[in-house]
Amino acid sequence: MSDYETVIGLEVHVELATKTKIFCGCSTEFGGDPNTHTCPVCTGMPGSLPVLNRQVLEYAIAVGLATNCDITRYCKFDRKNYFYPDNPQNYQISQLYLPICRNGHVDIRTESGVEKAVRIHEIHMEEDAGKLIHDDWLDASLVDYNRSGVPLIEIVSEPDMRSAEEVIAYLEKLRMTISYLGASDCKLQEGSMRADVNLSVRKAGETEFGTRTEMKNLNSFKAIARAIAGETERQIDLIESGEKVIQETRRWDDDKECSYAMRSKEDAQDYRYFPDPDLVPISVSEELLDEIRSREPEFREAKIVRYAEEFGLPEKDILLITENKHLADVFEETVACGAPAKKVSNWLMVETMRLLKENNLDPEDIRFSPANLASLIKLTEDRTVNSTVAKEVFEEMFKSDCDPAKYVEEHGLATQNDEGALRETIQKVIADNPQSVDDYHNGKEKAIGFLVGQTMKAMQGKCDPGSVNKILKELL
Amino acid sequence: MANIISDETIEYVGILAKLELSDEEKEAAKSDMGRMLDYIDMLGELDTDDVEPMSHAFPVQNVFREDVVTGTDIRDQILKNAPEEKDGMFVVPKTFD
Numbered sequence: 001m002s003d004y005e006t007v008i009g010l011e012v013h014v015e016l017a018t019k020t021k022i023f024c025g026c027s028t029e030f031g032g033d034p035n036t037h038t039c040p041v042c043t044g045m046p047g048s049l050p051v052l053n054r055q056v057l058e059y060a061i062a063v064g065l066a067t068n069c070d071i072t073r074y075c076k077f078d079r080k081n082y083f084y085p086d087n088p089q090n091y092q093i094s095q096l097y098l099p100i101c102r103n104g105h106v107d108i109r110t111e112s113g114v115e116k117a118v119r120i121h122e123i124h125m126e127e128d129a130g131k132l133i134h135d136d137w138l139d140a141s142l143v144d145y146n147r148s149g150v151p152l153i154e155i156v157s158e159p160d161m162r163s164a165e166e167v168i169a170y171l172e173k174l175r176m177t178i179s180y181l182g183a184s185d186c187k188l189q190e191g192s193m194r195a196d197v198n199l200s201v202r203k204a205g206e207t208e209f210g211t212r213t214e215m216k217n218l219n220s221f222k223a224i225a226r227a228i229a230g231e232t233e234r235q236i237d238l239i240e241s242g243e244k245v246i247q248e249t250r251r252w253d254d255d256k257e258c259s260y261a262m263r264s265k266e267d268a269q270d271y272r273y274f275p276d277p278d279l280v281p282i283s284v285s286e287e288l289l290d291e292i293r294s295r296e297p298e299f300r301e302a303k304i305v306r307y308a309e310e311f312g313l314p315e316k317d318i319l320l321i322t323e324n325k326h327l328a329d330v331f332e333e334t335v336a337c338g339a340p341a342k343k344v345s346n347w348l349m350v351e352t353m354r355l356l357k358e359n360n361l362d363p364e365d366i367r368f369s370p371a372n373l374a375s376l377i378k379l380t381e382d383r384t385v386n387s388t389v390a391k392e393v394f395e396e397m398f399k400s401d402c403d404p405a406k407y408v409e410e411h412g413l414a415t416q417n418d419e420g421a422l423r424e425t426i427q428k429v430i431a432d433n434p435q436s437v438d439d440y441h442n443g444k445e446k447a448i449g450f451l452v453g454q455t456m457k458a459m460q461g462k463c464d465p466g467s468v469n470k471i472l473k474e475l476l
Numbered sequence: 477m478a479n480i481i482s483d484e485t486i487e488y489v490g491i492l493a494k495l496e497l498s499d500e501e502k503e504a505a506k507s508d509m510g511r512m513l514d515y516i517d518m519l520g521e522l523d524t525d526d527v528e529p530m531s532h533a534f535p536v537q538n539v540f541r542e543d544v545v546t547g548t549d550i551r552d553q554i555l556k557n558a559p560e561e562k563d564g565m566f567v568v569p570k571t572f573d
Binding site: 018019020021024025026028033035036037038040043045051052053054055056057076079083084085133134135138139140141142144145195259270272275277280281282283303423 | 481492493494531532533535537538539540541542543544545546547549550551554555562563564565566567568570571
């Protein structure tokens with residue numbers, strides 16, 4: 001195996017985060033009843049007229065600029081003709097001759113430290129197809145056109161990757177860049193980011209490429225890694241046994257960990273592209289480019305460097321917070337409200353992550369305001385609440401974005417700062433638990449934990465365990 | 477007729493267009509297509525050296541719509557175009573991919 005080299009190029013489809021479809025005003029929202037987000041345009045009715053959604057163009061340009069592409073200043077749409085029931089027009093509106101972006105690259109760094117640039121051949125805008133569902137009862141297919149006309153960009157790389165690790169680093173880089181731009185949430189599992197893998201093998205040292213296959217249906221990084229390993233092996237086996245690799249599209253079955261050819265030979269792949277006469281050409285002005293450039297956010301790489309310098313956070317914290325732009329925004333805004341950076345980072349990394357996971361939510365779903373998180377941190381800093389109470393308040397804040405100071409006051413959760421009352425309670429706990437006191441004096445350090453617990457219970461949690469500990473030791 | 481369409485070509489075009497033609501229809505289509513290509517070839521006689529390539533006849537550019545939902549649920553009307561419907565969906569011959 002080792003004397004072969006794997007050559008991989010990727011076609012990545014990304015669903016753009018627009019409110020409406022690419023050529024009509026139908027909603028792109030997920031989960032609607034079948035065909036409730038459809039109109040004559042996205043069901044391909046004769047006489048309907050598609051009109052380009054401006055946001056689609058702006059997102060595509062933003063992604064192109066962020067991936068170092070040349071933006072095509074005069075671009076247009078073409079029709080890609082094919083018959084399939086998920087495509088009601090019998091053609092897909094796409095871009096062949098003048099795609100919006102060309103000649104870009106992204107810099108990647110793999111887990112094992114390989115650094116390289118992966119070139120981007122082009123990025124084009126196009127429309128998604130409908131969804132086919134098989135109906136066993138009728139032995140027919142059912143079509144839902146809600147996804148028909150949802151805007152996509154297709155990012156076509158050059159065959160610059162040599163391993164699954166590089167492919168994953170490239171996809172991660174695209175995902176981070178595009179999600180930071182807000183152009184898509186890029187979720188492989190949910191299909192808002194889809195990768196087709198073009199793969200060929202050649203003997204090490206060979207300069208010509210081998211015959212490639214295209215692999216579809218890869219919906220997780222793990223599936224991609226397995227598919228690359230499987231296809232590499234299949235092609236090498238073919239060559240070693242004197243057979244030829246056939247250029248074809250294959251579908252990966254991740255359960256069976258193997259792939260099979262998707263289209264038969266009779267199915268001619270001749271798309272007869274031609275300019276779409278319904279859509280007028282686009283001329284991209286320098287002003288539009290400047291405007292889109294000026295909106296470009298600080299990307300993750302820059303944040304990682306700045307967070308270390310400005311906030312002195314540990315690398316682990318920085319990587320977790322910058323994994324998601326919204327989380328990074330919450331972090332920065334909370335710090336701007338005056339909260340210490342490490343404290344904010346702890347709340348985000350531990351409690352926030354726990355609650356997001358438990359409730360099956362994304363960082364985008366965070367509802368508490370940075371000001372309220374800062375205020376809760378202040379309450380713990382000046383010991384108005386202890387950490388147990390703070391977590392309780394945070395859970396409520398996570399749900400309803402309540403004002404923590406108000407919540408603490410209304411529910412009487414503030415720590416008792418009356419040391420006299422605390423001493424009195426502790427004295428009573430000592431008197432009521434002679435066994436534990438004896439244990440403590442006999443060297444059982446743990447016994448004090450029980451006494452602290454009893455005191456907290458007697459105080460209904462409204463005291464600072466540190467102070468309880470201190471007074472207990474003093475009185476014992 | 478300068479353009480002669482071969483049997484293979486008409487067969488291939490038939491596959492692309494998902495049309496099944498009888499032998500008679502094929503012969504007629506071959507001669508029609510040949511005449512169409514002859515007609516298009518006339519363009520080649522023109523001197524287009526100083527003409528900019530274009531894809532659209534009108535000097536209109538940049539027609540956009542804003543990203544605002546204007547569509548409403550008109551499924552009942554849309555489904556009237558379906559040859560058959562079930563559970564709010566179009567019923568089509570079995571496909572697999």
